[in-house]
Amino acid sequence: MRFKDKTILVTGGAMGIGSATVKRLAHEGANVIMADIDEAAANERIKEIGSKRVFYQFVDLSKPDSITKMGQEVAGKFDSLNGLVNNAGIVNPTSIADTGDKDWHPQMTINLRAPALCSKSLLPLLKKGPGHIVNVSSEGGFRPRPGNWVYDASKAGICALSRTMACEFIHYGMRANTVAPGWTVTEMHFSKAEEPAKRKEELENLSYNGAIIQRLARPGEIAAAIVFLLSDDASFITGTTIHVDGGRVGN
Numbered sequence: 001m002r003f004k005d006k007t008i009l010v011t012g013g014a015m016g017i018g019s020a021t022v023k024r025l026a027h028e029g030a031n032v033i034m035a036d037i038d039e040a041a042a043n044e045r046i047k048e049i050g051s052k053r054v055f056y057q058f059v060d061l062s063k064p065d066s067i068t069k070m071g072q073e074v075a076g077k078f079d080s081l082n083g084l085v086n087n088a089g090i091v092n093p094t095s096i097a098d099t100g101d102k103d104w105h106p107q108m109t110i111n112l113r114a115p116a117l118c119s120k121s122l123l124p125l126l127k128k129g130p131g132h133i134v135n136v137s138s139e140g141g142f143r144p145r146p147g148n149w150v151y152d153a154s155k156a157g158i159c160a161l162s163r164t165m166a167c168e169f170i171h172y173g174m175r176a177n178t179v180a181p182g183w184t185v186t187e188m189h190f191s192k193a194e195e196p197a198k199r200k201e202e203l204e205n206l207s208y209n210g211a212i213i214q215r216l217a218r219p220g221e222i223a224a225a226i227v228f229l230l231s232d233d234a235s236f237i238t239g240t241t242i243h244v245d246g247g248r249v250g251n
């Protein structure tokens with residue numbers, strides 16, 4: 001129960017890694033604010049998690065006004081925050097030659113601008129916690145690969161953002177770190193398949209020789225690192241990145 005009487009906000013908490021993080025935090029005693037654009041999915045997850053300490057908060061992270069409104073609404077309900085997980089992200093593969101403005105904006109605004117704006121709008125509450133911040137990057141921000149340049153640049157950028165946050169927010173007793181997951185079995189990879197349940201099972205059983213541990217991560221394995229960094233067990237860790245990728249980046 002490392003988070004008894006603590007309150008933590010997770011963006012993109014309705015699915016995948018965010019949902020696993022919400023679940024773990026709730027089971028460790030936290031009040032969790034599940035901030036997401038998809039109210040139906042969020043409510044379904046809250047029912048599944050079965051905790052009275054998980055609350056839904058609408059936010060469209062592509063819109064600065066919506067993030068400001070979220071900050072105001074959360075401040076109306078909670079006095080302080082003990083953590084913020086900037087988890088939500090989208091991916092839209094595109095090559096440099098084929099890129100247009102429409103490819104740049106949604107990925108950069110949701111993956112990189114939103115974590116900065118969420119941290120800013122929730123800062124008054126985080127200062128009171130104090131609230132520690134975990135930003136979610138990706139192996140894509142570290143490995144050379146074609147076809148995902150906007151996403152990969154956003155995920156490299158978020159590590160720099162975390163380091164800036166670590167330096168600026170330590171004055172308030174806040175730490176800021178990054179978790180960089182490898183390929184993980186989440187809705188991001190199976191929800192749009194013709195048969196999502198079948199695709200999920202295929203991914204869970206995939207033998208993957210791109211990493212030392214030759215399988216895909218489960219959302220709970222990424223959540224474990226996020227929750228560790230939020231906890232007092234990580235009291236001397238700030239401004240760093242933990243790779244949870246089965247050894248892929250170092251491979």
Ligand SMILES: NC(=O)c1ccc[n+]([C@@H]2O[C@H](COP(=O)([O-])OP(=O)(O)OC[C@H]3O[C@@H](n4cnc5c(N)ncnc54)[C@H](O)[C@@H]3O)[C@@H](O)[C@H]2O)c1
Pocket residue numbers: 011012013014015016017018035036037038041059060061062087088089090110136137138139180181182183184185186187188189
């Ligand atoms: N799944 C992977 O293989 C993988 C690998 C490396 C990094 N990541 C990163 O981990 C994070 C979580 O990924 P996931 O796989 O769990 O994603 P997912 O697609 O399964 O879930 C994303 C969540 O974000 C929410 N969301 C999307 N757009 C939003 C918006 N505009 N406003 C508010 N909420 C919005 C969705 O409703 C959903 O609940 C992302 O930052 C992703 O880039 C994922």
